[in-house]
Amino acid sequence: MxxxxxxxxxxxxxxxxxxxxxxxxxxxxxxxxxxxxxxxxxxxxxxxxxxxxxxxxxxxxxxxxxxxxxxxxxxxxxxxxxxxxxxxxxxxxxxxxxxxNHFELDFNAPEYLLIAGGIGITPIFGMAQALSRRNAPVQMLYGSRTAEEHVYRSELEASLGQRIDFIADDAGQKMDLQDAISGLGPNAQVYVCGPIPLLDAVRRTWMESGRPPANLRFETFGNSGQYAAEKFWVKVPRHDLEFEVPVGVTLLDALNQAGVETLYDCKRGECGLCVINVVSVDGTVDHRDVFFSAAQKTQNKRICACVSRVVGGGVVLDSDYRPDAI
Ligand code: FES
Missing domain, CATH: 2.40.30.10 (Translation factors)
Known part of the structure; x- marks a missing residue:
């Protein structure tokens, strides 16, 4: 650690x-x-x-x-x-x-778009205030499940005025990423923090727009998946082991508790140190990391044990993975 x-x-x-x-x-x-x-x-x-x-x-x-x-x-x-x-x-x-700080704000960009989803507001809030104090050209999108989950609303409105859009799922509102990104100048920077599905959507729109990947900066929280967490089974033939990973326990912790020593560092799905080989999956892997690309996630050959899970069954793993072989 x-x-x-x-x-x-x-x-x-x-x-x-x-x-x-x-x-x-x-x-x-x-x-x-x-x-x-x-x-x-x-x-x-x-x-x-x-x-x-x-x-x-x-x-x-x-x-x-x-x-x-x-x-x-x-x-x-x-x-x-x-x-x-x-x-x-x-x-x-x-x-x-x-x-x-692993989510540095570059104060030299000509223009900014800030995107927060849910509790992802916590780093974005300070960015909005800092950019507003410098009179930087900044727009913001802030999505949450319900309007009452839009925290720090009055402070954000005081800093950004009309330059912030609050989007609430329960009001049937949707974040229009296409519109927000296409309206930016060529060297604009985007900072996004939120759950994995939001981050994936922003990354997809950003890449489709042909903009430089380095101008999209993000942080996420590693417990946000596409599916609600549920228990799943794990088999590790090399160790002759079979066990269950309950809700509230990570695959990484379950492996270590079962005696399959697994390296880790960030525990946020970012560094890739906890990656382990997948032999087969029964059900669906809910990749909750930002380490693998979308294509790698589709292949399901490896899994970030610190954050990712399986729904609808279980997974057979090979513990022989070495992170320096990435
Ligand atoms: S410990 Fe860093 S990705 Fe899992």
Whole structure:
């Protein structure tokens, strides 16, 4: 597991429900907070079945005094990280890292389109505020299942005015990616954070438009698939093993618990270190990573064990995969 960063004990200073499923935590720090740029995140240690595990949450907005802010969506079928976060009370302690950034905002682009889906608003919110402060040409699309899930709405409207569209699934609204992307100048940059289906749709539209791949920048959250999580079976003939992966447990954790030692790093479907060979599938692989291309996902020859799952059956795996053979 990665993380050589300095860690500290933060104290939960306040808790605010932004919507029925999104809760914001303001964290007071034992020392002056390090400044951070839009797109930064914290690694936070949560307790899952008594075991410490890292989770990554984007820092929300700009630094405020001696505190950091994060927001967490309660995901009932998650591995338990969001449930742990939602169990925290004001005054509780939280082991956090210093800010880190894998989703850097380039301030030199001539034009920007920001796209947020659901809780993907957390890094995009700070980008919108920072670009608006610089009077940069920026448009934004913000999709969510319901209108009440559009958190930070008044702050976003104050920053972007008419330049933001709020799209709610339950109102029958759809994000018009084609229209938004085709209206951009040739060197515009797009920043997107949201579930995998949204990211796939943006990537497809972007590639079809013939624009430079480097101008599309994204971050996702690795528990968002095409299908609802369900239990599935796993066979590993090389180890003579057969076991089940329940909802709320990742394939990676199930493999390691079964004694099939599997490497990992990001646990977000990004680095490819946990990739394992697929021998056969009964059902459908729900690829939840951003590591493989769309074509590789169709072939179903390998699976990112940290985030991807199977629906409608199970999978036979060969544990002999070596990441340096990618
Ligand atoms: S640990 Fe990085 S993709 Fe799975």
């Amino acid at each position: 990665r993380n050589n960063q300095r860690r500290m004990q933060a104290i939960v200073e306040s808790i605010r429900d932004l919507s029925p499923t999104i809760r914001e935590f303001t964290l007071a720090l034992p020392e002056a907070p390090l400044p951070y740029r839009p797109g930064s995140h914290l690694s936070v240690i949560v307790q899952i079945n008594g075991r410490p595990e890292p989770r990554f949450y984007s820092l929300v907005g700009s630094p405020m005094g001696d505190t950091y802010r994060i927001a967490v969506k309660l995901a009932p079928d998650s591995r338990g990280g969001s449930r742990y976060m939602w169990s925290l009370q004001v005054g509780g302690r939280l082991d956090i890292s210093e800010p880190n």
